[in-house]
Amino acid sequence: MSQYTKDELWKIFETLPSELKQAIFSQETADTIWETAERNGLGGEQTHQVAGIVGNSLMGLLHPEDLAQTILDETELSPEQASNVARDINRLIMFPVKNYLYDFYKEITFVPSGKIVQSQMARPPASRSEALRASQQTTAPRPTAKPKAPDVYRETAE
Numbered sequence: 001m002s003q004y005t006k007d008e009l010w011k012i013f014e015t016l017p018s019e020l021k022q023a024i025f026s027q028e029t030a031d032t033i034w035e036t037a038e039r040n041g042l043g044g045e046q047t048h049q050v051a052g053i054v055g056n057s058l059m060g061l062l063h064p065e066d067l068a069q070t071i072l073d074e075t076e077l078s079p080e081q082a083s084n085v086a087r088d089i090n091r092l093i094m095f096p097v098k099n100y101l102y103d104f105y106k107e108i109t110f111v112p113s114g115k116i117v118q119s120q121m122a123r124p125p126a127s128r129s130e131a132l133r134a135s136q137q138t139t140a141p142r143p144t145a146k147p148k149a150p151d152v153y154r155e156t157a158e
Helices: 007-015 016-023 026-041 045-056 064-075 080-100 128-137
Strands: 109-110 116-120
Touching: 016 026, 016 045, 016 080, 026 045, 026 080, 045 064, 045 080, 064 080
Parallel strands: none
Antiparallel strands: 109 116
């Protein structure tokens, strides 16, 4: 993953929606990362690395699809540990802010299991400035799509 200077990161951060800014610095996000790290046996340095990876993903610098592989590559975890950590992060951190991530990652669907379902997903732009230009060019409202399959999470009323 590319390294950014503090100034570059702050400039990117300032362009984020307030909900993503809150998610990046929230105590709930920190607690989720800490609990996930403890549950999966991560050390202090690995936990710090995972927190950075999560922050990069929330800032639009790392595609959520690449989360598990990036965690595996940068933290030296086993594939199973990296998968479990990525699943928990997708489910507990990314899923609640998925609507705000649409600006960075078009056509992406997060499901609570942590799996990312995609239909013709556009890869993230090479740079944040390209992402800003692309988002400024497409100002048409998004159509709301109805689910194609029945809601599997719906419980029957008794």
